[in-house]
Amino acid sequence: MKKGxxxxxxxxxxxxxxxxxxxxxxxxxxxxxxxxxxxxxxCAAQGGSCMAEEDCRAQSMAILPGxxxxxxxxxxxCCISTESKPKE
Numbered sequence: 001m002k003k004g005x006x007x008x009x010x011x012x013x014x015x016x017x018x019x020x021x022x023x024x025x026x027x028x029x030x031x032x033x034x035x036x037x038x039x040x041x042x043c044a045a046q047g048g049s050c051m052a053e054e055d056c057r058a059q060s061m062a063i064l065p066g067x068x069x070x071x072x073x074x075x076x077x078c079c080i081s082t083e084s085k086p087k088e
Contacts, residue, residue, distance in 0.1 A: 043068045043078035050076045 043050050043064065050070035056063055056079035068078040 041066075041068050043070050046078065046080065048078045048080040051079050053077045055079075 046064060046068070048064050048068075050068075053063065056077055059079070060082065061079040062082050064078040064080050070076045070078040
């Protein structure tokens with residue numbers, strides 16, 4: 001029997017994981033990840049609007065959890081509508 005010198009499955013998996021880690025590191029160091037997180041934190045991009053928490057609850061809206069650009073003012077929260085949009 002001849003012994004072949006092929007790539008084992010372990011080597012292929014380790015190479016794929018290394019490639020993913022390399023892409024993430026490049027994204028972090030080039031600043032693209034920072035741009036992505038700033039877009040995620042934008043209340044208007046999430047379909048909400050910044051308003052006081054009391055006004056949000058009075059209009060039966062939900063407060064978007066997590067940090068958003070509304071947190072820059074202490075009394076303002078990102079509020080989103082809880083109504084479902086009609087299907088077209």
